[in-house]
Amino acid sequence: MPRSEHLRRPAAALLRMLAVAAAYWAGGQIGLLQQVVVEGAVVTPLWPPTGIALSCLLWMGARVWPGIAVGVLAVIATIDTVDFSTTGLLVGNTAAPVAAYLMLRRIDFRPELDRLRDGLALVFLGALGGMLISATFGGLTLVWSGSLPLGEFWSVWSAWWAGDAMGVLVITPLLLVLRRARLPRDTRPYWWTEAVALSLASAGVALVVTRIELSLLFLVFPVLIWAALRFQLPGSAPCALLISVLAISAATAGAGPFAGRTLLELMVILQALNGCAALTALLLAAIVTEQIGIRRRIEQACSALAEVVDQLAPGETAHLWPVVDGRRGASEAAGGDE
Structure with missing residues (x-):
């Protein structure tokens, strides 16, 4: 294989990851426009980055997960200081869409969403199931860092989970449709x-x-x-x-x-x-x-x-x-x- 081909493939992979990170960050900025504060924690009723991340994984595969992690760090940096206590947020927000993608791939999910089973899978595995990870890691991180009293964990957890799940339910179908959009016959x-x-x-x-x-x-x-x-x-x-x-x-x-x-x-x-x-x-x-x-x-x-x-x-x-x-x-x- 020519040397140029060896260089081209890593460069293309890096560009894909950077594009995913940029899309995640942009979605986060849009989501933060409608933020609310629940028991001192910033949450959003609709968090677009989760839908963007899952769509990118469905398009390009699990190899773009580092781009999601970079996007998560960029969003965290716009809200608070990035330190060791944000590790839980990084892990949770990166692992949630990856886990949702792996579960969907396991059951032969089709991004065309042309079967009822695909719609049900996106709802229960992609949104409601996968986003349990980000809400749990996020809530526990806030409790561990002292930003959230333990007694208020469940109220923040439920709002976090609902916002992330809504990002998948609303944004992912739209992006999957736009990718294959054609003028009607x-x-x-x-x-x-x-x-x-x-x-x-x-x-x-x-x-x-x-x-x-x-x-x-x-x-x-x-x-x-x-x-x-x-x-x-x-x-x-x-x-x-x-x-x-x-x-x-x-x-x-x-x-x-x-x-x-x-x-x-x-x-x-x-x-x-x-x-x-x-x-x-x-x-x-x-x-x-x-x-x-x-x-x-x-x-x-x-x-x-x-x-x-x-x-x-x-x-x-x-x-x-x-x-x-x-x-x-x-x-x-x-x-x-x-």
């Missing part, structure tokens, strides 16, 4: 009209229900169902992110249905809304995508079967298929509209 005018209508409806409904005093947060779910049924994950993931961002903004400002609430009440309402919205968007989109895939495979099987029958008995089975646009075919007989 269906370019008919009504498709674009519906897409614009969905975007406006999502923004309008989310803005209204998070700013008025009436408790109408449940109105976001019809919009999410619409997005998942008609556009699958490319439509529902951005809607879930928009709803989460607007809800977090309203909660931290104490506006709308979040006005006059205690910090505990705010966190409970906010995480319940964000969690249910993310689950609805992810799981319903996965179900619809899986059903569309099954339908297409059935149509392909019918078409292949028709070709075999025609080869065995030419012309004798043509009358069994309905005429569509002057042609006969198994895909039309199967009810396909692709």
